[in-house]
Amino acid sequence: MPHPHFLFTDGTTLDAGTIYGIGKNYAAHAREMGGEVPASPMVFLKPPAALVQSGGTVVCPPFSTNLHHEVEMVVVIGEDCADISADKAQSVIAGYGLGLDMTLRDLQSAAKQQGSPWAVAKGFRTSAPISRILPASLFTHIPDFELELSVNSVVRQKSSTKLMERSVATLVEYLSSVFTLRKGDCIYTGTPEGVGQVVAGDVLEARMNPEVGIFAGAQALLLSVTIA
């Protein structure tokens, strides 16, 4: 079994480490979940082996009947680091990708009620589809992206990372104040509104466009997975 890894658009690869997930980072999604943007970042983890490359399959485990999609921008960390201030965050980023934070919403709801961890609901096998990664070197600053997700060709989620409550720089500052970030770690930065259920046979197609007119050479990223 190959080590979980990221594929960059320039053909290079990077072994994947810890996957950090951020909850409720868009106000409209926090509201649709019946909550508010938390006072401190809400952090959860997925194991690296949860990654699925585009073209792969997400398998809903038999103990869940409510698998949800969450389209998200993903930041890949490029060096081991700790205590990075927001103004230095760009220097530790290797690239930007498009991910799906697949979530077993029924198990997550039960875990919330019981005060239990989200590891199963968020970290089950195949829970982290990931696109190719745009190298950070294409950008003069941390860029914003438009995000879109379709299920069976019907648009379900459409937003911009400009609407994130906590920016990429802020998230890097916060996470690196708590954890030692390592080269190959990544951050699923939260989902906008429009999350919903998918079932076996559904085809998910996501797209992430860099904001227009501020750099050269970056391309739209595509991510496609099938549900089984």
Ligand code: MG
């Ligand atoms: Mg999420």
